[in-house]
Amino acid sequence: MNKSIRFIGDCCFTGILVVVPVLLLALVLGEMFEAIHGLAGFVADSLPYDILPPIYERMLAAIFLIIACLFVVGLSARAGLLNKFFSNLEKQSLGRLQIYKLLKRLSYGVLGANNESAMKCCIYQEAKGRYQLAYLIEEGKYYSTIMLPFAPAAMSGPILMVEHANIQRVDIKMSEAMLVLNQMGEGMQALLDK
Numbered sequence: 001m002n003k004s005i006r007f008i009g010d011c012c013f014t015g016i017l018v019v020v021p022v023l024l025l026a027l028v029l030g031e032m033f034e035a036i037h038g039l040a041g042f043v044a045d046s047l048p049y050d051i052l053p054p055i056y057e058r059m060l061a062a063i064f065l066i067i068a069c070l071f072v073v074g075l076s077a078r079a080g081l082l083n084k085f086f087s088n089l090e091k092q093s094l095g096r097l098q099i100y101k102l103l104k105r106l107s108y109g110v111l112g113a114n115n116e117s118a119m120k121c122c123i124y125q126e127a128k129g130r131y132q133l134a135y136l137i138e139e140g141k142y143y144s145t146i147m148l149p150f151a152p153a154a155m156s157g158p159i160l161m162v163e164h165a166n167i168q169r170v171d172i173k174m175s176e177a178m179l180v181l182n183q184m185g186e187g188m189q190a191l192l193d194k
Contacts, residue, residue, distance in 0.1 A: 018097070021093060021094065021096075021097065024093075036062055036065050036066060036069070037062060039061075039065055105118055105119050106174075109121075109135070109173075109174040119135050119136065119137060119174060120135070120169060120174075121133065121134070121135060121136070121169075121170055121172040121173070121174060121177045122134050122135070122146065122167045122168060122169050123167065123170055123192075124160075124167050125166045125167070125168070126166075132148055133149065133177055133180075133188070134146040134148050134149070134160075134167065135147045135149060135174065135177075136169070137159070139164070142163070142164070143161045143162060143164070144161070144162055144167055145159060145160070145161055146159070146162055147159050148160060149177075149178075149181055150181075151181045151182070151185055152181060152182045152183070152184055153181075154178040154181035155178070171194075172191050176191055177191070
């Protein structure tokens, strides 16, 4: 009985940890879009008449404001002005969710970003003379964690802990590896030869 109550409590607590950040993000995005909608009305009202039909003025002003906001925030983050602020904000909010960390590492790997946390491709030596493409998830002191992707489902497969000597890093982007796996291995030799 105690195990059942503890299990139910743990599930509810985990649900709260997942649902609350999502709801907060939805609330923040809702407020942001409301502010942009108000600013778009102001910008649209300040445009000279007869430039666009009234229906499109507010929509185009909103699109322009969203693009301008994204550009300014992106420029600031790239310039390092807000990089520390955004890094701390990310760590304190979404960075606490394991699924977010996994998706971020995966997206860095797929995009081929030069980031230490990005998932990388490697070749796993299963037995002498038998090799398989793998995704390097993390490296420990004695073992590495890898995923052996299935073909054609490039994002599913078993997770293994293997000795470092059994893997060899290769300079292949995850997006290229996924494409080869989706094509049932066709193009793998060309990838390894590059």
